[in-house]
Amino acid sequence: MEAVVLCGIQGAGKTAFYVQRFLDTHARVSLDLLCTRHREARFLELCLETRMPFVVDNTNPTRAERERYVRPALEHGFRAVAYWLDAPPRVAIDRNATRPPRRRVPVSGILGTRKRLEVPCAGEGFAELWRVVADDGRFVITPLERPEAPLAARAT
Ligand SMILES: Nc1ncnc2c1ncn2[C@@H]1O[C@H](COP(=O)(O)OP(=O)(O)OP(=O)(O)O)[C@@H](O)[C@H]1O
Numbered sequence: 702m703e704a705v706v707l708c709g710i711q712g713a714g715k716t717a718f719y720v721q722r723f724l725d726t727h728a729r730v731s732l733d734l735l736c737t738r739h740r741e742a743r744f745l746e747l748c749l750e751t752r753m754p755f756v757v758d759n760t761n762p763t764r765a766e767r768e769r770y771v772r773p774a775l776e777h778g779f780r781a782v783a784y785w786l787d788a789p790p791r792v793a794i795d796r797n798a799t800r801p802p803r804r805r806v807p808v809s810g811i812l813g814t815r816k817r818l819e820v821p822c823a824g825e826g827f828a829e830l831w832r833v834v835a836d837d838g839r840f841v842i843t844p845l846e847r848p849e850a851p852l853a854a855r856a857t
């Protein structure tokens with residue numbers, strides 16, 4: 702049974718990736734959809750207890766935030782897989798600007814998430830780690846061993 706944890710700044714393409722790759726097979730655990738942590742926790746429990754594969758479609762920028770899902774998933778015998786949606790902030794900001802107003806987030810929120818971002822690693826309990834680059838409606842997926850350069854050193 703698979704627990705997929707997406708991670709990436711707002712506008713990186715997480716929800717589009719979920720729809721393209723997981724819509725028919727995995728439930729979507731998302732604060733945008735479920736609105737409260739209470740409902741999210743209940744929904745997560747339901748997936749774990751009924752052995753329903755799921756994808757966590759939140760920004761999940763830090764190890765601590767991902768642990769909320771990874772720890773119970775592993776305890777329930779799920780296999781945890783991480784996908785890092787690696788989008789430069791300027792691309793995410795441009796995409797965000799084209800969204801309908803009610804789905805737009807403040808630019809400061811995107812930059813704040815980018816600042817807090819810790820790239821997922823095997824030590825967190827993930828059996829597989831993938832990097833996803835969204836390009837022109839497609840998603841290019843490559844194994845994530847370690848980022849070529851520390852995030853802080855990379856162009857935005
Ligand atoms: N592969 C892609 N190529 C081009 N545009 C894309 C791609 N994936 C998503 N987009 C566009 O980028 C915008 C943001 O995508 P999406 O809503 O999936 O981001 P998100 O990571 O889920 O953001 P949030 O964290 O705010 O929910 C959308 O308008 C979407 O149409």
Ligand SMILES: [Mg+2]
Nearest residue numbers: 715716733758
């Ligand atoms: Mg989304």
